[in-house]
Amino acid sequence: xxxxxxxxxxxxxxxxxxxxxxxxxxxxxxxxxxxxxxxxxxxxxxxxxxxxxxxxxxxxxxxxxxxxxxxxxxxxxxxxxxxxxxxxxxxxxxxxxxxxxxxxxxxxxxxxxxxxxxxxxxxxxxxxxxxxxxxxxxxxxxxxxxxxxxxxxxxxxxxxxxxxxxxxxxxxxxxxxxxxxxxxxxxxxxxxxxxxxxxxxxxxxxxxxxxxxxxxxxxxxxxxxxxxxxxxxxxxxxxxxxxxxxxxxxxxxxxxxxxxxxxxxxxxxxxxxxxxxxxxxxxxxxxxxxxxxxxxxxxxxxxxxxxxxxxxxxxxxxxxxxxxxxxxxxxxxxxxxxxxxxxxxxxxxxxxxxxxxxxxxxxxxxxxxxxxxxxxxxxxxxxxxxxxxxxxxxxxxxxxxxxxxxxxxx
Amino acid sequence: xxxxxxxxxxxxxxxxxxxxxxxxxxxxxxxxxxxxxxxxxxxxxxxxxxxxxxxxxxxxxxxxxxxxxxxxxxxxxxxxxxxxxxxxxxxxxxxxxxxxxxxxxxxxxxxxxxxxxxxxxxxxxxxxxxxxxxxxxxxxxxxxxxxxxxxxxxxxxxxxxxxxxxxxxxxxxxxxxxxxxxxxxxxxxxxxxxxxxxxxxxxxxxxxxxxxxxxxxxxxxxxxxxxxxxxxxxxxxxxxxxxxxxxxxxxxxxxxxxxxxxxxxxxxxxxxxxxxxxxxxxxxxxxxxxxxxxxxxxxxxxxx
Numbered sequence: 001x002x003x004x005x006x007x008x009x010x011x012x013x014x015x016x017x018x019x020x021x022x023x024x025x026x027x028x029x030x031x032x033x034x035x036x037x038x039x040x041x042x043x044x045x046x047x048x049x050x051x052x053x054x055x056x057x058x059x060x061x062x063x064x065x066x067x068x069x070x071x072x073x074x075x076x077x078x079x080x081x082x083x084x085x086x087x088x089x090x091x092x093x094x095x096x097x098x099x100x101x102x103x104x105x106x107x108x109x110x111x112x113x114x115x116x117x118x119x120x121x122x123x124x125x126x127x128x129x130x131x132x133x134x135x136x137x138x139x140x141x142x143x144x145x146x147x148x149x150x151x152x153x154x155x156x157x158x159x160x161x162x163x164x165x166x167x168x169x170x171x172x173x174x175x176x177x178x179x180x181x182x183x184x185x186x187x188x189x190x191x192x193x194x195x196x197x198x199x200x201x202x203x204x205x206x207x208x209x210x211x212x213x214x215x216x217x218x219x220x221x222x223x224x225x226x227x228x229x230x231x232x233x234x235x236x237x238x239x240x241x242x243x244x245x246x247x248x249x250x251x252x253x254x255x256x257x258x259x260x261x262x263x264x265x266x267x268x269x270x271x272x273x274x275x276x277x278x279x280x281x282x283x284x285x286x287x288x289x290x291x292x293x294x295x296x297x298x299x300x301x302x303x304x305x306x307x308x309x310x311x312x313x314x315x316x317x318x319x320x321x322x323x324x325x326x327x328x329x330x331x332x333x334x335x336x337x338x339x340x341x342x343x344x345x346x347x348x349x350x351x352x353x354x355x356x357x358x359x360x361x362x363x364x365x366x367x368x369x370x371x372x373x374x375x376x377x378x379x380x381x382x383x384x385x386x387x388x389x390x391x392x393x394x395x396x397x398x399x400x401x402x403x404x405x406x407x408x409x410x
Numbered sequence: 411x412x413x414x415x416x417x418x419x420x421x422x423x424x425x426x427x428x429x430x431x432x433x434x435x436x437x438x439x440x441x442x443x444x445x446x447x448x449x450x451x452x453x454x455x456x457x458x459x460x461x462x463x464x465x466x467x468x469x470x471x472x473x474x475x476x477x478x479x480x481x482x483x484x485x486x487x488x489x490x491x492x493x494x495x496x497x498x499x500x501x502x503x504x505x506x507x508x509x510x511x512x513x514x515x516x517x518x519x520x521x522x523x524x525x526x527x528x529x530x531x532x533x534x535x536x537x538x539x540x541x542x543x544x545x546x547x548x549x550x551x552x553x554x555x556x557x558x559x560x561x562x563x564x565x566x567x568x569x570x571x572x573x574x575x576x577x578x579x580x581x582x583x584x585x586x587x588x589x590x591x592x593x594x595x596x597x598x599x600x601x602x603x604x605x606x607x608x609x610x611x612x613x614x615x616x617x618x619x620x621x622x623x624x625x626x627x628x629x630x631x632x633x634x635x636x637x638x639x640x641x642x643x644x645x646x647x648x649x650x651x652x653x654x655x656x657x658x659x660x661x662x663x664x665x666x667x668x669x670x671x672x673x674x675x676x677x678x679x680x681x682x683x684x685x686x687x688x689x690x691x692x693x694x695x696x697x698x699x700x701x702x703x704x705x706x707x708x709x710x711x712x713x714x
Binding site: 070071074075077078080095098099100101172180181182237238239240241242256370373374377380381384385387388 | 465551570572573574575578659663675678682
């Protein structure tokens, strides 16, 4: 009995020493997005390498699937327990600023880091104050089966003609991938809307957003075309409302889709999974007579006001943005580099990067407004109603615009 | 007749009695309940009557404003109706199938222990994991369900389960039922095993048929267990978030949203804590009403 007591006391003492030692370390928590193509090893290696270089800092990388990022971050913030740093979709920045929880980031990172980032990618700069460093930025593009399609279509009308020739549903081969199930963002509609020279809102002279314009000729035209692909010409996979964007990606990688719109990460996944067919990339198509325009999506990393380890978080950012770690990150996620020092690296001279970069001048981003998550859902629900035959495209977009304007007090 | 006098309380004596020790032991649990149950409930009720900022802080008194905001939405009433339908169908089917399985497991046969173990599996598995597996099972092109239906010739063109509102609702319902049957079966089995065998033997001697035995012995003696089990199932099913969130996230559109998933969207996706709290209070009210009705029926039967 005495022996047990002594052993127990020794164990408790040792535990106390260990806990005490780790309690002296400054803890930095990072809410980390699981990009498609980014392997779990990357975050683990990053964490151990950083802690080796900074033994007095305890880094905690909290990996989260992208489609859960927003909800999880909001749960942390609403529970008054935000992480020190978080990867975010830059479109969420206005929402976080509205909540008053983000910290201007410039003074916590080195000048070398700031000078190494292309200013054009600093979407996280709001009214002259930098709140977020760009983590990933890229335009969306078209993937197609180059063994089946000789020449990539330049217009959506050409795409339809090709689709009608190659579609073979009896062999489970579908010409065009279309996602109707909610996943992260409303990218599917954005491709067709921007290709029709449309946008979600009118842009007022002072740069702010006016009324919702999804029910404009461009918006309704885009949805009509999408609905025709699904229900009239039937050149998409069946049951579009059951497919998320990531599931369409799997369908393309398994050889069941002819044309599919996605980001650079799909190219990384195609290589990682060893796709057994020839594929290629091309700029996003546009409607006849309209300018080519795709969506540019940027993700940022932000620092929270309540962080007790801002200096240490800044050290992590300097470490993460160093060339070796950024090179591996960019190669795995399939986005072009955000740092100038890697722009001419041979790894980024492949066609997928060239196409993403060439589309940047005409690309449009998401609306930056706090109400965007709710607006996104409203538009999506009405698109689904159209696919299901419950509403015409005009009625759907009229309803969406009306509800969105009502929420925004327009 | 002499009246008994109440003993005079001696100052400080209480803290030397066993009751005092009992109260001391209850303090941690009471603090836990206060902090993690009563405080959140009270705060949510407050939020429902206040304008709330995006951090969940109360801003200004709003009266019935949050409730009116939700009541004005036609979608809200559809979701209430769908939640009630979802609960009613799921509980009835879980109760019926659970009872059938319990009756079967109460009979002696070879492999009874293995059968009991297998029945527990859906309940023992994590609900989100089960829902993810079912999500793939329901896939129209590569899922096991449609492949089996086509291969066996049962259904040449089965539906794309998660693509249409009705089939998606049924698909969600089945997964919830599948996860909930084991609990009902085990509870009913425990209840069946508590029924004295002599009653069945006596009934047999009197010439009672199987149906008569079930109707006049099993059901009445199982009624207490049935009441409690269906009440618990009702409360859990009405608030079943996991299955719907994983399978369809309330889609296509909002066609499989029930109150709990709708509350989640308003609170954590749109950051509208006021309306979300109002819906939570409405949910609480509905379930409280159901519990009161059940409790009245339970105590009226004099089971306790």
